[in-house]
Amino acid sequence: MEKTITVIGLGAGELAQLPLGIYRTLKNKENIFVRTIKHPVLNSLQEEGLSFTSFDELYESFGTFEEVYQAITDRLVQEAEKGPVTYAVPGHPLVAETTVQLLLQRERQNEINVEIEGGQSFLDSVFGALKFDPADGFQLLDGTNLKREDIQVRQHVVIAQVYDSMVASEVKLTLMEKLPDEYPVKIVTAAGTSEESITEVLLYELDRVTELSNLTVVYVPPVKNEAQLYKDFDKLREVIAALRGPGGCPWDKEQTHLSLKKYLVEETYEVLDAIDEGDEEHLAEELGDVLLQVMLHSQIGEDEGMFSIDDVIEVLTEKMIRRHPHVFGETEAEDSEKVLAQWEEIKQSEKEENGGGKAKDSSILDNIPNSLPSLMYAYKIQKKAAKVGFDWGEEAPMWMKLQEEIAEWIQEIKAGSPDKAAKEFGDILFVLVNLARFHGIDPEDALRQTNRKFKSRFRYIEKAVSDQGGRMEDQSLETLDSLWEDAKLLERRGAEEQ
Incomplete structure (x- = not known):
């Protein structure tokens, strides 16, 4: 026996607004179920002697609407096994009626047959x-x-x-x-x-x-x-297009991918400053400046017929889903280390699929951007090399190497060879980066913190001298050094109070 559920729409109004055909169908049907009895048409039909089975009690039995709708669907399918079922819903069955969509899904799975009979939409x-x-x-x-x-x-x-x-x-x-x-x-x-x-x-x-x-x-x-509309992404897109369009800003219209490079770097570092400051409002502003760079590059791409912000978003979304199979797929990764290892494996497989397998002269260091700050670049090439075993497994050899490089640097200084001395100093920095990496320290971030600390202490000295009516140029090194120690003491007290 075919399990059939006939779904009828009760419309959005009163009995007088109910189509005659729907009214006659309801009058002639038995075993009628309604999602809710709270509908003006049903009140009138009850007065005419019709009876219905309501699912209103299910709303009290479950914590979410999804659970309620699923329970209604399950019950209707069960009832259909006994014989034809009529199910009446407010409005039109196919407008904003989740239970009907769930029934149609069960029909696609060949569990039941669903017949839709009209009804006036509340719209x-x-x-x-x-x-x-x-x-x-x-x-x-x-x-x-x-x-x-x-x-x-x-x-x-x-x-x-x-x-x-x-x-x-x-x-x-x-x-x-x-x-x-x-x-x-x-x-x-x-x-x-x-x-x-x-x-x-x-x-x-x-x-x-x-x-x-x-x-x-x-x-x-x-x-x-x-x-x-300022929170609306499409509004932002319109603003950027207007800036580069007819009657727009002369400066914005002149920009190219190349001319904007320096601004992206500057804005990125300003984001880092805002993060270090712990100022959320400032961070939101600086992230907006980075987004501006993305939007400008995207608009240039669109103006040139190459790509648009839609393409940027599509590529990013697809990449995030593809590289997170532990979230969007079947694999598992219980900690961040396994996530990163999986990320690298997926990146490598993508290269191979795109014909980017290792060439004879290729290197694992090839994909590190040359434009990175030098400390960051050193950190990344060391990290890549370490993945294939080119790394000290302990700290002692690094300190020995540092002493060796310092000695070579001093030797070149004494020999009066500035070019060679510069290269040896670079070797010292490279070893220091290796030591930082060994201890889990980001050298770029560490130096940024030191720069910020120096700037704060120096500004304290400037203010102290100015408050005393003096000039920095007139102070002795001993005086300035004493003020420096005062600044350090204030920092220490502030840290203790926190």
Whole structure:
């Protein structure tokens, strides 16, 4: 026997709005199940003697809507094994009705046969109540599963299934991530019925409204204020395109990938400074400056017909998914070391698949960018070499090597050979980087901290001298050194207080 579930839409209004065909079908059906009894049509049909089995009690039995919808689906499939089942849902069966989508999924798995019979969508009544044209740009979203990234604030947004204050609170918090707290929204309940109500509230008041039910939707008008679009990525894209477009900024229009190189380096180091400062607001600003560089390069690529920001995002997203099979695939990596090892294996396999296998004259050091700062570059080539065994396994030989290099440097200094002395000094730095790596210290970061410390102490000396009415140039080294020790003492006290 074929297991059949007939799904009927109850429309969004009262009995008078129910199509005659749907009304007759309901009157002639037995074994009717309804997702919720809280619907004006069902109240009227009950008065005419029809009976229904409701799933309302399941909403109290489970912690999430997903669990409720799955339980309803399972129950309907079980009932269909006994004979034909009629399932009635609010509105149209194919508009914002998760349980129907779950039933259709079971149909695709050949478990049941689903027959859809029409019903008026609640959207028809909502469009009429709010008097807007969805062709201008319209979104229908589910209030029980609302995601920030799905919301297009330039369009008319209708959020359905805002059953109660708890859902309204979640909707409010999600919307407030993209809109001002006092943005006006409308709460529409029972659209198209004699009980229709439309209440305009400020966004932060959304969950304070009491007249919420399964017939409630929240309407968010399109954002027209330009300043309120500043969080929108598409707005940023428009701004960058305008800067390089006709009538744009002469400087921005002149830039090329090559001319922008230095700015990307500068902005990156400013991000590092903000991180070191621990200033989150400053960090957000500096990350924006780095993003500006990405957007400018992408716009240049688009202007030249080579690539756009969409391509950049696509390549990055695909790479992140491909290189994290322990998150998006079947493999496992229980610690960061295994994650990094897996990352390198995947990178190597990608090279081989793309015809980039090792050539006769290739090196494991080839993929380290030559433009890296020298300390960082030294750190990375040492790390790569260590992976194939070219590394001291203990610390003592490194100290011996350091003493050797220092002696050679002093020898060249005494010999009056500045070029050779410079090379020997580079060898000293290279050994120091190796020692840092052995102890898990990032030499670039360590030197940056020392530079920052020196700058702070020196500024203390300058201020102390200035406060005494003196000039730095007139102070003795002993005086300056004493002030330096004072600065160190203040640092130490500050660290102890923290």
